[in-house]
Amino acid sequence: AQTVTQSQPEMSVQEAETVTLSCTYDTSESDYYLFWYKQPPSRQMILVIRQEAYKQQNATENRFSVNFQKAAKSFSLKISDSQLGDAAMYFCAYRTPLRANSKLTFGKGITLSVRP
Amino acid sequence: EAQVTQNPRYLITVTGKKLTVTCSQNMNHEYMSWYRQDPGLGLRQIYYSMNVEVTDKGDVPEGYKVSRKEKRNFPLILESPSPNQTSLYFCASSPTGGADGSTEAFFGQGTRLTVV
Numbered sequence: 246a247q248t249v250t251q252s253q254p255e256m257s258v259q260e261a262e263t264v265t266l267s268c269t270y271d272t273s274e275s276d277y278y279l280f281w282y283k284q285p286p287s288r289q290m291i292l293v294i295r296q297e298a299y300k301q302q303n304a305t306e307n308r309f310s311v312n313f314q315k316a317a318k319s320f321s322l323k324i325s326d327s328q329l330g331d332a333a334m335y336f337c338a339y340r341t342p343l344r345a346n347s348k349l350t351f352g353k354g355i356t357l358s359v360r361p
Numbered sequence: 362e363a364q365v366t367q368n369p370r371y372l373i374t375v376t377g378k379k380l381t382v383t384c385s386q387n388m389n390h391e392y393m394s395w396y397r398q399d400p401g402l403g404l405r406q407i408y409y410s411m412n413v414e415v416t417d418k419g420d421v422p423e424g425y426k427v428s429r430k431e432k433r434n435f436p437l438i439l440e441s442p443s444p445n446q447t448s449l450y451f452c453a454s455s456p457t458g459g460a461d462g463s464t465e466a467f468f469g470q471g472t473r474l475t476v477v
Contacts, residue, residue, distance in 0.1 A: 249403075290451060290468035336403060340466075347455070348394060348419060349466055351403035 247272045249339050251352035258327045259360050265312075266322045266355050268337030278340045279313070279320045280349070285333040293335070296320065324357075332359045363388045367452050367469035374442055374476055382437045382472050384452030390467070391456065393435040394419065395427065398449040398471075407450075410435055442476040449473050 248271045258264035270279070281293040296304045296313050303311050308328075312321045324331055337352040365386045374380050386393065394409035396419075406419030410429040424446055426438040435454075439446060452469040 288471040348406045353403045
């Protein structure tokens with residue numbers, strides 16, 4: 246079974262600084278997808294960034310980028326120029342294609358606070 | 362506007378009183394699923410549906426039922442709620458049945474359920 250591990254329950258960053266959120270996963274599959282979701286106090290689940298395992302290039306979305314290390318099964322999220330609105334819970338998630346149940350497997354989440 | 366709509370957003374009920382949380386999507390998605398979110402556990406899948414009249418258990422199905430009579434609706438039914446079902450519930454939909462795992466999952470706004 247696939248598992249996703251986020252070992253840090255909380256992190257804090259100064260506004261305008263850079264922070265990296267860690268995520269590791271375990272799978273025997275070679276083809277899969279990885280996601281970071283943001284959950285602000287409104288509880289809405291917002292997709293931040295996605296990475297296809299077959300792509301070697303790390304995904305980027307504006308201030309958000311990932312460091313995808315397939316051999317190490319590591320998928321960290323880097324937030325540059327942190328803003329107060331980045332304060333939220335962040336979930337790392339894994340999904341396989343071509344399966345009867347392409348569910349998302351989530352990590353436990355990390356709460357990010359941003360200091361003004 | 363493309364969206365997944367859950368109702369109600371908040372619900373307090375008593376043990377044993379049957380309840381239904383509705384979920385509706387307007388994007389013509391085949392795949393729908395329900396997750397529950399608990400502190401320290403992340404999101405876990407309860408049930409999923411590949412298409413109309415096709416449903417199956419996820420990781421934590423005990424105490425829940427679902428139905429998929431129409432493509433757009435996927436209600437979650439708690440026949441006899443118990444306090445351990447107090448949780449935050451999310452409905453999600455995707456445009457395929459998992460053939461393309463990169464496809465973003467669209468989440469509803471969440472339902473905060475308290476069973477006393």
